[in-house]
Amino acid sequence: MATIAFIGLGNMGGPMAANLAKAGHTVKAFDLSSKALEIAAEQGCQIADSAQQAATGVDFVISMLPAGKHVEGLYVSGDQPLFDLVEKHTLVIDCSTIDAETARRVAAAGAEKGIGFIDAPVSGGVGGAQAGTLTFIVGGSDAQFELAKPVLDNMGKNIFHAGDHGAGQIAKVCNNMLLGILMAGTCEALNMGVKNGLDPAVLSDIMKQSSGNNWALQVYNPVPGVMDGVPASRDYQGGFQVDLMFKDLGLAMEVSQQSAAATPMGSAARALFNLHKSAGNGGLDFSSLIKLYQDAE
Amino acid sequence: MATIAFIGLGNMGGPMAANLAKAGHTVKAFDLSSKALEIAAEQGCQIADSAQQAATGVDFVISMLPAGKHVEGLYVSGDQPLFDLVEKHTLVIDCSTIDAETARRVAAAGAEKGIGFIDAPVSGGVGGAQAGTLTFIVGGSDAQFELAKPVLDNMGKNIFHAGDHGAGQIAKVCNNMLLGILMAGTCEALNMGVKNGLDPAVLSDIMKQSSGNNWALQVYNPVPGVMDGVPASRDYQGGFQVDLMFKDLGLAMEVSQQSAAATPMGSAARALFNLHKSAGNGGLDFSSLIKLYQDAE
Numbered sequence: 219m220a221t222i223a224f225i226g227l228g229n230m231g232g233p234m235a236a237n238l239a240k241a242g243h244t245v246k247a248f249d250l251s252s253k254a255l256e257i258a259a260e261q262g263c264q265i266a267d268s269a270q271q272a273a274t275g276v277d278f279v280i281s282m283l284p285a286g287k288h289v290e291g292l293y294v295s296g297d298q299p300l301f302d303l304v305e306k307h308t309l310v311i312d313c314s315t316i317d318a319e320t321a322r323r324v325a326a327a328g329a330e331k332g333i334g335f336i337d338a339p340v341s342g343g344v345g346g347a348q349a350g351t352l353t354f355i356v357g358g359s360d361a362q363f364e365l366a367k368p369v370l371d372n373m374g375k376n377i378f379h380a381g382d383h384g385a386g387q388i389a390k391v392c393n394n395m396l397l398g399i400l401m402a403g404t405c406e407a408l409n410m411g412v413k414n415g416l417d418p419a420v421l422s423d424i425m426k427q428s429s430g431n432n433w434a435l436q437v438y439n440p441v442p443g444v445m446d447g448v449p450a451s452r453d454y455q456g457g458f459q460v461d462l463m464f465k466d467l468g469l470a471m472e473v474s475q476q477s478a479a480a481t482p483m484g485s486a487a488r489a490l491f492n493l494h495k496s497a498g499n500g501g502l503d504f505s506s507l508i509k510l511y512q513d514a515e
Numbered sequence: 516m517a518t519i520a521f522i523g524l525g526n527m528g529g530p531m532a533a534n535l536a537k538a539g540h541t542v543k544a545f546d547l548s549s550k551a552l553e554i555a556a557e558q559g560c561q562i563a564d565s566a567q568q569a570a571t572g573v574d575f576v577i578s579m580l581p582a583g584k585h586v587e588g589l590y591v592s593g594d595q596p597l598f599d600l601v602e603k604h605t606l607v608i609d610c611s612t613i614d615a616e617t618a619r620r621v622a623a624a625g626a627e628k629g630i631g632f633i634d635a636p637v638s639g640g641v642g643g644a645q646a647g648t649l650t651f652i653v654g655g656s657d658a659q660f661e662l663a664k665p666v667l668d669n670m671g672k673n674i675f676h677a678g679d680h681g682a683g684q685i686a687k688v689c690n691n692m693l694l695g696i697l698m699a700g701t702c703e704a705l706n707m708g709v710k711n712g713l714d715p716a717v718l719s720d721i722m723k724q725s726s727g728n729n730w731a732l733q734v735y736n737p738v739p740g741v742m743d744g745v746p747a748s749r750d751y752q753g754g755f756q757v758d759l760m761f762k763d764l765g766l767a768m769e770v771s772q773q774s775a776a777a778t779p780m781g782s783a784a785r786a787l788f789n790l791h792k793s794a795g796n797g798g799l800d801f802s803s804l805i806k807l808y809q810d811a812e
Contacts, residue, residue, distance in 0.1 A: 318711065355721055376724050380717060385711075388708060388713055389708060389717075389718055392707055393726065394726070395704055396700050397726040400727070403693050406778055407693040407781075409777075410685075410767070413774045414682075414776070415678060415682060415685070427650065428694075430691075430730065431730040432697055432730065433725075433726045433728040438726075473707060479711070480706070482783055482786075483696065484703060
């Protein structure tokens with residue numbers, strides 16, 4: 219069992235830290251929110267006074283933060299950057315979804331001080347974080363991947379090694395761009411069928427067993443009532459917010475711009491989620507995009 | 516066992532008629548090509564001198580033709596329209612992929628003369644036609660569907676009842692529009708990953724087990740070498756041609772226009788396949804769209 223600092227106890231980080239504690243690790247948890255710290259304590263974590271205190275004398279530092287600037291601030295450019303005090307045997311695992319450029323820059327800054335830093339963004343949402351069934355997509359060396367894997371296994375089901383530093387973020391952004399495209403396409407196809415007299419459940423079943431088959435039809439149908447237990451069947455509450463899909467599609471546009479990789483479909487999907495967000499739906503689950511297609515009642 | 520007229524013995528119709536003969540039905544086959552008739556005879560079909568001769572005194576007429584104008588010409592508006600001579604107990608099953616408006620118009624013309632006509636477009640390609648594993652998507656009444664199902668079972672694996680007349684064509688066009696979208700999206704995501712240093716097989720595996728999962732990643736990977744036995748691994752020969760995907764996306768645009776169902780993603784996918792076709796790739800398999808994304812060597 220390891221000693222692990224966990225920084226960032228939000229909707230995702232909170233249950234992830236709890237699963238590490240449940241697995242028997244010593245977890246030193248920190249977050250700016252005292253409410254989040256209280257919950258972490260109930261879940262068996264030790265509470266640290268600061269990120270700096272948490273990150274000292276540990277085998278791993280795991281962070282789960284909103285964006286690249288928070289990650290870079292914490293480790294490199296903030297007031298008391300962790301790379302100034304983290305010990306050399308410690309492996310830093312950043313699970314935040316951030317841009318690959320920042321991930322590579324932070325990894326390089328760590329390497330200069332002899333500290334290992336890998337990107338390990340996750341897929342699977344809050345439900346996956348709670349159930350310990352997340353997918354981790356890791357960018358780092360083979361040795362770093364092997365070191366991190368047993369710890370990630372306590373929080374996830376599928377642990378992938380995408381490639382070198384930054385590759386985890388690239389793979390995640392490619393996946394989530396494709397997710398945005400196929401959700402928009404699924405909304406569009408279902409709406410066209412319904413407007414032409416088809417039953418959405420029948421059309422979903424046909425396409426699921428044909429070449430239109432995709433993740434949205436399998437587990438995340440966007441039409442209310444077609445599938446139980448999905449956001450569409452509870453007024454699009456919970457799930458993966460439009461704001462977060464819009465953020466991820468923005469990261470995809472950055473990767474596209476930096477590498478001149480054409481993204482006509484990803485750009486179109488981003489524009490649709492932007493329109494939907496502008497109409498006031500940023501807080502709804504992203505499958506609510508089908509509302510953008512539907513006629514006013 | 517039934518007596519069945521089969522009209523249109525092309526790449527799809529030929530093996531479909533052969534499977535009916537193999538199942539023990541009496542198949543009266545007709546095509547304008549004498550070569551196609553020769554092959555049908557070898558497969559156990561009887562050869563008719565004309566569509567009119569084939570369609571007289573049968574339980575079913577099945578047609579597999581290129582476009583709506585051929586179907587309407589054969590049954591309604593041609594020189595010797597079949598609806599003038601088909602007997603009232605005969606059920607007409609049109610398996611062509613045509614526009615839903617024409618399918619409904621032909622069904623209505625048949626109904627006026629007391630002749631049943633259903634649309635039953637297929638999915639599954641030439642391989643599915645040969646193996647007898649096609650998907651049929653039927654538009655017609657419950658009674659007509661029940662009557663047709665045992666015959667369709669001899670040519671396919673999944674037989675769906677999408678709804679009333681025209682619904683089969685609507686469901687097929689919705690599915691194929693979604694297919695065009697997800698193939699374009701998959702090409703785009705894989706190309707972006709590869710341009711940023713990822714291995715296409717690794718990225719495919721990650722997305723297949725994540726929320727980007729779709730039919731293209733499962734059975735039809737567009738990157739050469741990632742998957743055996745797919746068109747991408749044989750220079751995009753065989754499979755489902757760009758020209759046919761472009762035709763189906765055109766049918767989707769017609770349905771969109773007639774019903775004012777917004778298709779921003781389908782329109783974008785259509786534009787991409789159009790660009791790819793214009794560059795001289797109409798005869799390649801549609802997964803070759805990834806060439807449009809790739810940098811010149």
